Amino acid sequence: MSDLTSAQIYDLLNRPGPLWLACCDLSGICLKGANLIEADLTEADLSGANLSGANLSRAKLVGANLRGANLSGAELTEAVLRQADFSGANLQKANLHASVMGSARLKQANLFEANLRETSMIKTDLTEANLSEANLLRAVLKEANLQNANLEGAHLKGANLFEANMDGVNLTNAHLRGAMDPDGDLYE
Amino acid sequence: MASTTASQPKDERMVEAGLLKKILSRPELGAVGGAILVWIIFALVAPRGFLSLRGASSYLEVSAQLGLLAVGVSLLMIGGEFDLSIGSLVGMAGATMAILADVWGIPLYLGAAIALVINLSVGLVNGILVIKTKLPSFIITLGSLFMFRGLTIGVTRLLTGRTQIGGLADAAGYNFMKVIFASDITLFGVGFPVAIFWWFGLTALATWVLLRTQIGNWIFGAGGDAVAARQVGVPVSRLKIGLFMTTAFVAWLLATIQVITFKSADTLRGEQQEFLAIIAVVIGGTLLTGGYGSAIGAAFGALVFGMVKQGIVFAGVNADWFFVFMGAMLILAVLFNNFIRRKAEEARK
């Protein structure tokens, strides 16, 4: 459980200026719809937290723990999510446009219809993740691990899958034309 | 290679060699050498005529007439273009002022002004056509050559019934024009036609423009590589159009001088002068491809021309041999210039 009372959280959220809660234990917290723009949540523990609809644009979540968190419909535009752990998290319809997710863990995460345009996912772990109908236009997935991931109906035009691990990936109806395959050639 | 850490003694030795190299690499070298050579030959072969002051005045006058054209042509060729219509423009300008005086009694100075406007317009059109059509100027001005010669002959015949218009000494404004364009300046008891001084003056002006002004740098740049020049902001199109108007101007100047000197106009004046002007310019060290050359060199080229033309007369040789000589001189001059330049380049490296 979080080590902040609801009153303290309310107070913090209503202060002017970005929130600084690095390394805080906020597990299980309910921050539904909260304004966390540019918040510094580096290495914070937000496991199981409810952040659905929250606005985390340009927030720093480097190394943060978001295991099993609910981020459905959340705004994560240009957020820095390096090495964050989203295993099993719900990111349905979340907006991750231009966010940086290098080396993040998204094992078994749900990214159904998520907006992952122009994200940087170098060496990201997406094993068994659900990326169906996700928008991956021009996303960089170099050396990403997509083993057994579900990319059904995903849009990958201009995406870079160089050296990605595609074992067992479900590519039914995926739009791959113009993307780069793991060998460096372009899909037709 | 230029990038060394040179020690003192090395640099001092370099200075002397450098001066020689500088002289060798000047474009005018061939023409000056050629002029000296020709002068010596005719001084030996026809000393009585050639070495007198009067002799000098006569060959300088001939040189001046080609030299005036050569000044304009040298600027244009350094800028990378050709004007083959310049001879026809001489004929046209002369005919224009003569017709205006003869048929409508318009004073010669007014007629000359009108002829100037017409010539400059033709130059403008030549330039615009070259720029817009992107055809070689050689082709465009070759077309102009024929068109304007034909136009001159046709219109003159139409308006006057003949192809030569004489008796202009009686025309209005003649005396005023004579002072400016056809008088003699007496030096050491001999009369030197003012055309010679127009020639010297324009050559000096052209040289100053080429070597000491921004526009001169642009001319070298546009001739050397028009694309590169445009990339750094040189207004190449406007520059070239201006150069075509310059050749049209010198054609007008020569025409005016000739009309006043000979007191007549002839529709065939200027025939073949365009080729002789190009020869003089090339002898003077200008490259056919542009980007390199000299107005002074062109002046020496014209000087060679004048000395040979008059020298042949003084030496009693048949005038037919003149063209043989000019053709051979052209080829020798280009070979010599290339040889000298290559030597100068190698020495630098």
Add this chain to the structure above:
Amino acid sequence: MSDNNKVPNIEVKNISKYFGSVIALQDVSMSVHAGEVMCLLGDNGAGKSTLIKALAGVHQPSEGNYLVEGKKVLFTSPRDALARGIATVYQDLAMIPLMSIARNFFLGSEPTLGWGPFKRFDIGFASRVAKAEMAKMGIDLRDTTQPVGTLSGGERQSVAIARAVYFGAKTLILDEPTAALGVKQAGTVLRYIAQARARNLAVIFITHNPHHAYAVGDRFTILKRGRTFGTFTKEELSREEMVRMMSGADELDALSHELKEFERQDQEQAESGMSEIDHALADALDDEAS
């Protein structure tokens, strides 16, 4: 995808360029910051030349945004780009071989003395400044009146770069400056690129040579068939991966010897710590220091 906080000197966002039905560029994004060398890598036909021309103002993107210091721009001619401090040095250099170094240096921007019809080209100033600027780049010119044609390829490139820097370029776009040069001369040019960076310019270095790119680059953008496929740092992209990404497996047979050479060099580098081009660069820097 950079999390650099500074506003980039120039940035293109999703620009496309069509020539009739031909798609030369599609959704190309790239940014360069002051004091950074961004290498634009791509094989022939990748669209590098179209992208350079768009950046240089030769033509306008059909779609997308071009931002200079954060503000949207639309260049109608190269002079517009130049006016905003974006200087492009093409492979053919825009140098006139028959003209002297000093005259070339100031062509189009000649320094003058006096007014009206007596305005003179200040050749003395031109010679002094050309000599001084080249000295700053480490070339000692004894004679700035010598024709540019007598300089070596590497020296000509450095005159072109020195010229751009002198005339206040804030961003330098270099179109394959090392393409036709040997290792030593390429090392010299790479040194000038490093010096331009040290003078806080943003440099876009277009090349298809991964050795050269790695020697001076800070970030690397891969262009292929008119699209960009990401911008990477050295940690995120090795030279070998660079080659494979540029050409793809299908063309690797032709390059297999090149890749073996990389293996050999990487091994040598692992042992000695420096590659051949790093040696050349180091030599060039030593020459300057001595």
